[in-house]
Amino acid sequence: GQQVMQIPQYQHVQEGEDFTTYCNSSTTLSNIQWYKQRPGGHPVFLIQLVKSGEVKKQKRLTFQFGEAKKNSSLHITATQTTDVGTYFCAGLEYNFNKFYFGSGTKLNVKP
């Protein structure tokens, strides 16, 4: 079954509001990657986190990897209509070398 869960499934925000999606694993992860898929498009790599407690920023996007390496979050400050899409986390399970994509969070931004 699914080892990496993401919440929320959907998020509708007004342009300018912040947005956060959370990724939770039942097992320790070696790394976590984040991808964005625009409507009708293919997933595009955003970032990879490897270290416990790691925080990385890309302009308005902030990515965090939990201390226990079992959860991660993506926060977007002041959303724009260009942020519309589905955000997926993907994690490599530490002990079993299995790679799982989360179920994704679909973000809609109203102008």
Added chain:
Amino acid sequence: DSGVTQTPKHLITATGQRVTLRCSPRSGDLSVYWYQQSLDQGLQFLIQYYNGEERAKGNILERFSAQQFPDLHSELNLSSLELGDSALYFCASSVGTEPTYEQYFGPGTRLTVT
């Protein structure tokens, strides 16, 4: 453009049939991954090949098989197709053996089984 190509773009076939999806990785990438994405669903990892050898297996059905050829292109074979196999099939490629490297996704093949 990710540099990963997939053919065909669309495929419509009947239940019970067999189809082959093709993927060419980015130049220099040795790993190829196959994913299935059903309507409004997440990405289900199917299988990974590295330099011609099977590297990792996800929830791939026995009716499905894949291979990677010496020129590194890969094919995903789906047989005895069922209605539930209708989905978007993505291929991705990366440089290394482990999925700790950035994966570049192709545009996908949309399969419709009627």
